Amino acid sequence: MIELKDISKSYRSGSVSVEAIRNINLTVNKGEIFGIIGHSGAGKSTLLRCVNLLERPSTGSVKVGGEELTTLSSSQLQMQRRRIGMIFQHFNLLSLATVRSNIAFPLRLAKMGMKEIDRRVNELLKLVGLVDHADKYPSQLSGGQKQRVGIARALANNPDVLLCDEATSALDPQTTNSILALLVDINQKLGITILLITHEMHVIRSICDRVAVIDKGEVVESGEVLKVFLKPEHPVTIDFVSQVADSFDVTELIGVSRGKLVRLNYIGDLTYEPILYNAVKTTSVEFTILQGIVSRMKGTPYGQLVIELIGNEPEIKKVIAALRSEGLDVGELT
Numbered sequence: 001m002i003e004l005k006d007i008s009k010s011y012r013s014g015s016v017s018v019e020a021i022r023n024i025n026l027t028v029n030k031g032e033i034f035g036i037i038g039h040s041g042a043g044k045s046t047l048l049r050c051v052n053l054l055e056r057p058s059t060g061s062v063k064v065g066g067e068e069l070t071t072l073s074s075s076q077l078q079m080q081r082r083r084i085g086m087i088f089q090h091f092n093l094l095s096l097a098t099v100r101s102n103i104a105f106p107l108r109l110a111k112m113g114m115k116e117i118d119r120r121v122n123e124l125l126k127l128v129g130l131v132d133h134a135d136k137y138p139s140q141l142s143g144g145q146k147q148r149v150g151i152a153r154a155l156a157n158n159p160d161v162l163l164c165d166e167a168t169s170a171l172d173p174q175t176t177n178s179i180l181a182l183l184v185d186i187n188q189k190l191g192i193t194i195l196l197i198t199h200e201m202h203v204i205r206s207i208c209d210r211v212a213v214i215d216k217g218e219v220v221e222s223g224e225v226l227k228v229f230l231k232p233e234h235p236v237t238i239d240f241v242s243q244v245a246d247s248f249d250v251t252e253l254i255g256v257s258r259g260k261l262v263r264l265n266y267i268g269d270l271t272y273e274p275i276l277y278n279a280v281k282t283t284s285v286e287f288t289i290l291q292g293i294v295s296r297m298k299g300t301p302y303g304q305l306v307i308e309l310i311g312n313e314p315e316i317k318k319v320i321a322a323l324r325s326e327g328l329d330v331g332e333l334t
């Protein structure tokens with residue numbers, strides 16, 4: 001649905017040129033929720049704004065739904081942009097217009113008839129849960145309600161893609177979760193592809209299918225969220241994963257363990273299988289669980305255990321081989 005090829009963007013600041021993003025290649029599949037995470041100044045907003053050409057990349061190609069956007073005339077681009085909705089951290093609502101008029105705004109721009117606009121706005125109010133607030137002004141709404149207006153407005157023209165620019169960063173944790181749930185609902189009900197940027201791993205973990213980590217204008221790591229979460233490789237990714245409370249720091253354990261420390265990653269149905277028991281039962285190896293989590297991410301079960309294997313070396317090797325042969329990802333920490 002979105003294909004970015006070799007995108008770079010430089011800004012001129014007086015005589016100095018700042019390269020905000022460099023050689024970015026990114027593909028977002030239809031129906032996917034894709035997250036881009038990075039620290040402040042990493043280039044997230046620039047990258048997101050390149051997708052609908054609010055920023056025009058200095059070099060590279062931007063395809064949305066198979067259509068190359070960088071070569072379109074301004075009127076063609078305007079048409080294509082109707083297929084790409086966008087929501088913002090600070091909502092960007094018209095303060096002098098009611099909720100209803102804010103949502104109707106893009107429909108009026110698209111020259112839809114009054115009756116049809118009314119019908120569509122009512123449908124959108126229902127979708128985002130704002131039926132009772134239709135005639136209020138933005139100043140009379142909470143942050144979460146304002147973002148719901150932003151979402152309804154972004155969906156008005158039935159876009160294929162929704163771009164989310166730090167959409168929950170101005171909201172408290174509970175409201176953040178309700179907006180994230182709404183985004184998942186929209187993704188599932190309407191099949192809209194969502195591309196979001198954030199600096200919070202919680203957002204990625206809660207709703208994204210895949211993630212790209214961006215640092216100093218470059219993608220440094222990308223993949224399925226569960227895999228990146230369980231086995232982050234780049235230091236920036238490790239830093240983000242450690243933001244989430246149940247991530248592990250094993251450095252202290254390494255100093256005090258008596259046996260061999262290993263980290264086991266389970267993904268999918270394996271999580272509920274007695275693999276560890278089966279691997280040790282015919283040996284004299286004992287194990288203790290030092291850290292662990294068994295949970296679900298977007299409906300997929302996963303587990304991560306740090307265990308200590310106590311026994312003789314050949315038998316420990318045998319246990320590790322048995323765990324691997326059952327499909328577990330085994331990291332040898334000592």
Ligand SMILES: Nc1ncnc2c1ncn2[C@@H]1O[C@H](COP(=O)(O)OP(=O)(O)OP(=O)(O)O)[C@@H](O)[C@H]1O
Binds near residue numbers: 012013041046
């Ligand atoms: N219009 C501009 N003119 C000059 N430099 C810019 C402009 N916009 C962004 N930059 C620079 O480009 C780099 C990337 O900025 P960008 O806003 O894309 O990062 P970000 O990851 O979205 O950061 P934040 O999370 O703080 O918004 C920064 O060094 C920023 O100073």
